[in-house]
Amino acid sequence: MQRIDPALPDLLPIEYRLGLPPEPLGATPVFDPVEARLVWVGQGRRAPDGEHGVPRRVGRFLVHAAVAAGRKERVGQLFGEGFGALIVLDGPLAPSDMPAPCFAGQIVVMAPWFPRFWGGSGIPDLSPWRQADIEAGVLVGLGPTPRTKADVADAVVSAQAAGARFVVPGPIGLTAEERHCAYDREAGEAGDGLLEDLLFHTDLAVLAMELERELTRAARPLGLGEGLPGPATVQLPSQAAAAVGQLLLWARRLDLLDGVSSTGWQLRRAAQALMAARRDPAVLVADDNLRIIPGFAPWVEAFARSLWANEGSPFDEILARWVAE
Secondary structure: OEEOOOOOOOOOOOOEEEOOOOOOEOOEOEEEOOOOEEEOOOOOOOOOOOOOOOOOOOOEEEEEHHHHHHOHHHHHHHHHHOOEEEEEOOOOOOHHHOOOOOOOOOEEEEEEEOOHHHOOOOOOOOHHHHHOOOEEEEEEEEOOOOOOHHHHHHHHHHHHHOOOOEEEEEEOOOOHHHHHHHHHHHHOOOOOHHHHHHHHOOOHHHHHHHHHHHHHHHHHHHOOEEOOOOOOOOOOOHHHHHHHHHHHHHHHHHHHHHHHHOOHHHHHHHHHHHHHHOOOHHHHHHOOOHHHOOOOOHHHHHHHHHHHHOOOOOHHHHHHHHHOO
């Protein structure tokens, strides 16, 4: 098992990866959520990570569908050690193909989606996972397309129809070569001024932020959660894992909104302390004991309470800023 540093750690707070992404087929790329990029045929794969045994420190690992199905015994061993698994459903996999989890929230599944403009396809049926009491959602790849916001809104509707309970934003890091290939494929010899402006004269970082905000605008009316709700480990209860994911998600969004004056670092510090405390935040909130966790200063405590309740101040004010047109 390989230790990883995800490109977007606030969106993917995972410490390890078991195996490699699947081999791309034909003109259809694979979305690598760890590196936040598309992997195309012919780009090669990294050498096997040469894992030996189970890491000394229990944590959360990401595993792709084909690896999970082919290494069931290894996954079961990790479950027995108390690791939590984020399964990327980028291939056929059913709950019956997996070892039984040892405790609630140990498995979370996430189906990657990205626009057809970049070679993406549909979202698999997630209802079998929900019937197995396993949290299932969709990683929504965010990249420039001629339909921009409409593609994101359609993805959220499709995610709900497939049985997703949450969506995770996944900005795609596109190289200049990938954008040139897309332009040549779509514009042809006649050229396309609007597509050229989109791919080469648009601030893609600003566009990615706007698409992420559009994801929230589309998901909230449908009752879909945002961000990873786990997975849990033997040391991190499922409620705490979900709460940490929410704090990290909004730490990122405060950074995007406020730049260098952001207070997002305070939420990250509180999230790390909550993980280390291994306590159920709902119990702490009910007992009015949240302040015993380091980092939960008055503003952080107020924000966390209103965030987890999905209403109240100061979360309402920040949410209003985030979804404002």
